[in-house]
């Protein structure tokens with residue numbers, strides 16, 4: 001109270017006419033004397049500053065929590081490795097990669113659509129380099145907003161078009177000698193110092209599409225055109241569902257291991273039952289402290305029939321129990337629809353929590369390195385905290401799988417029981433994305449260090 005009064009006295013004096021400088025001096029003087037008189041001199045001022053600073057930080061933190069999208073980007077060694085004493089996680093990750101037995105792997109790059117960027121990550125006139133399917137691709141957007149994907153390396157002398165390259169009209173201009181390549185077909189349209197542009201001057205163009213706020217490329221080992229399209233989620237296009245965040249992980253495993261999780265019904269009860277408070281480190285997820293919170297999963301997996309045989313569906317019924325009591329409010333039913341090898345739509349529809357989608361995308365970076373992103377779009381009138389919480393919980397459960405995938409071996413002929421039968425069904429379904437010429441892993445040991 002004394003402190004507030006001191007401030008009030010100071011302010012009150014300032015209201016008087018500003019032309020009277022002596023009065024101002026007086027008032028300042030009275031103010032400081034009041035501070036001193038009340039016994040709150042420099043320490044009090046310091047406390048006010050600290051309090052104001054802390055309040056600003058808290059407001060900023062609250063603002064981000066309530067209104068900004070969640071962005072959780074993990075580096076390749078962030079999750080899923082156990083570092084022994086005195087060693088870093090990066091060392092542990094490299095060690096695991098070197099020692100790993102890969103097993104008899106299926107081909108490493110299935111035919112299909114793969115996400116390269118979220119739309120909001122690429123502005124007009126911008127170009128970005130992305131590593132995908134063992135290649136480097138340049139993704140750029142022209143001034144009309146259309147996005148294109150071409151090989152990053154210029155066919156002239158190999159400069160990277162995405163590193164210093166410039167978007168000119170609907171072309172990408174190489175930073176080295178200024179050749180310009182059209183995004184629509186990769187054709188070279190200008191060589192600044194040559195009289196004529198040869199017909200064969202071309203950079204490889206990737207079939208691409210931009211849908212649901214994402215840019216995707218089509219890969220087929222024989223160069224065939226797309227055999228299906230990524231379905232449009234109307235609510236996103238119309239703006240009824242808005243972007244609420246994304247996560248990104250790099251996983252050391254064969255791509256097929258990741259979707260196979262959906263058909264591996266038994267692992268849910270074992271790996272994903274401990275509540276989200278139990279964390280992601282599998283050494284501690286069964287720790288007694290957090291057992292009061294548990295998830296319950298009922299799951300079915302099945303492929304779709306023609307003309308959507310490239311799709312499959314996992315129906316999930318999720319329930320949460322606290323001290324053994326079922327909390328009906330958190331009963332969530334999710335339809336996870338997989339479209340091809342690289343894209344899954346996890347559709348939420350809840351009476352109270354609203355509707356939305358998490359797009360789970362797997363893009364092979366290298367034969368045994370997958371970039372997995374989860375991007376959430378949610379009903380715009382539901383507070384952002386709800387979808388952010390859903391994404392965070394999903395991410396915790398997902399990171400438990402990451403620890404398994406990063407350290408496991410692919411077993412081509414697994415030892416299964418009757419209850420595991422959906423796994424074999426899934427392998428049969430997934431094999432449609434391989435063809436005779438699909439690339440296989442050549443070297444059992446690759447040497448990339450993080």
Ligand code: FES
Pocket residue numbers: 154155156157158159174175176177178179
């Ligand atoms: S390397 Fe691209 S123009 Fe020469």
Ligand SMILES: [Fe+2]
Pocket residue numbers: 261267271272397401
């Ligand atoms: Fe899982």
